[in-house]
Amino acid sequence: LGVSGVRAQEPAMNYDESRVPAYTLPDPLTMSDGRRVADAEGWMSERRPELLALFESQIYGKAPGRPEGVHFEVLSEDRYALSNMATRKEIAVYFTDDEEHFMTLLLYVPNKRTDAVPVFLGLNFKGNHTICDDPLVTPSTLRTEPGKGPSEGFPRAAAASRWPVEMLIANGYGLATVYRGDIDPDYDDGFQNGVHPLFYRDGQTRPAPDEWGTIAAWAWGLSRAMDYLETDEDVDAGRVAVIGHSRLGKAALWAGAVDTRFALVVSNDSGCGGAALARRRYAETVARINRLFPHWFCDNYKRYAGNEDALPVDQHELIALIAPRPVYIASAAGDKWADVKGEFLAGVHATPVYELFGSEGLYGTELPPADEPCMSGRIGYHVRSGGHDITLYDWRQFVKFADNYLK
Ligand code: GCU
Secondary structure, eight states: OOHHHHHHTOOOOOOOGGGOOOOOOOOTTBOTTSOBOOSHHHIIIIIHHHHHHHHIIIIIOBOOOOOTTOEEEEEEEEEEHHHHTEEEEEEEEESSSSSSSEEEEEEEEESSOSSOEEEEEEEESSOGGGSSOOTTSOOOOOOOSTTTSOTTOOOTTTTGGGOOHHHHHHTTOEEEEEEHHHHOOSSOSSSOSSSGGGGOOTTOOSOOTTBOOHHHHHHHHHHHHHHHHTTOTTEEEEEEEEEEETHHHHHHHHHHHHOTTOSEEEEESOOBTTTBOGGGOOSSOHHHHHHHOTTSSOGGGGGGTTOGGGOSOOHHHHHHTTTTSOEEEEEETTOGGGOHHHHHHHHHHHHHHHHHTTOOOOOOSSOOOTTOOBOSSSEEEEEESSSSSOOHHHHHHHHHHHHHHHO
């Protein structure tokens, strides 16, 4: 569909709960051929692969695996970072044999450690140097749409409120991050300037309709970061939590679904195409997200614009793909655009899959009160008061939840 075709099918935005249409969610425990999934084994060997393939071909697009040429280089290491509390490393993760294409991973690990540490890994929006007030972080090269970003790049520590590095270090966690633009710049350029062209077949000029968009590319980058973390002695690669806010929360969920090496997954305000159920058509819809961000998903996803009931999956099954690994879904009360209730219900409807594994998930039909996190099961949830953002409050809950599984 061209842009005008997408727009023609786009209904008005709905922010009224009473106008959410009646819908039937696909049952995560029923196979496409009608068979019921009986147990965890059947989930893992049959239903999970089936669902993964549907999400891949219809929503995010298929990504290549780990290229043979992937290799790493520690560019800097400093044991006296953050007032001597942490060791900072910067690592080039080269995507190919030649060292032309790479992303820079910024890693902090606590100096007070007796063993390899658990780590939170997430992409950042504005550059590695923006996540905290550390003067020695190498500034990322800004890769926004020509003419759109600040000409000097973002200032150091510009996003510090979103990355409580000291709090994580004090709690025994490392933090690893990569600038999203290092993997694929976040604008529609026909997939020329990110990682996609490295994988084009002869004569191919853009991904096929079932091949990766930008969100899948970001998720792929998170897996390449994990490839490195597996080699770092200071990191316990069996205890890496993948996290993301908003569009990067969509990427974190997809990374966690695809790559079972991630021991825990955190979605913050991920909304449409993330934790929120598509069939609710509340606020941002499939039509709208594909019109505004035509590069995020695979082209097949555009077929469901204004046609959500035809989707063979819904986002509760994305959460279910993470089972039995713990997942935390965070919403913000003022973030109507992300469909708070739809995010909560996705957790609730993923629960039967967690129960197959003998774990508890998330329960209820109404949203829990603001600022009262639910952490009794493997699907954690909170709605924070306030707006679309990731705050110290959110992170404190993620740490508390992670302490149950990664400590
Ligand atoms: C837009 C977009 C959302 C996305 C958000 C963000 O609002 O419509 O889907 O999550 O940007 O990344 O901040």
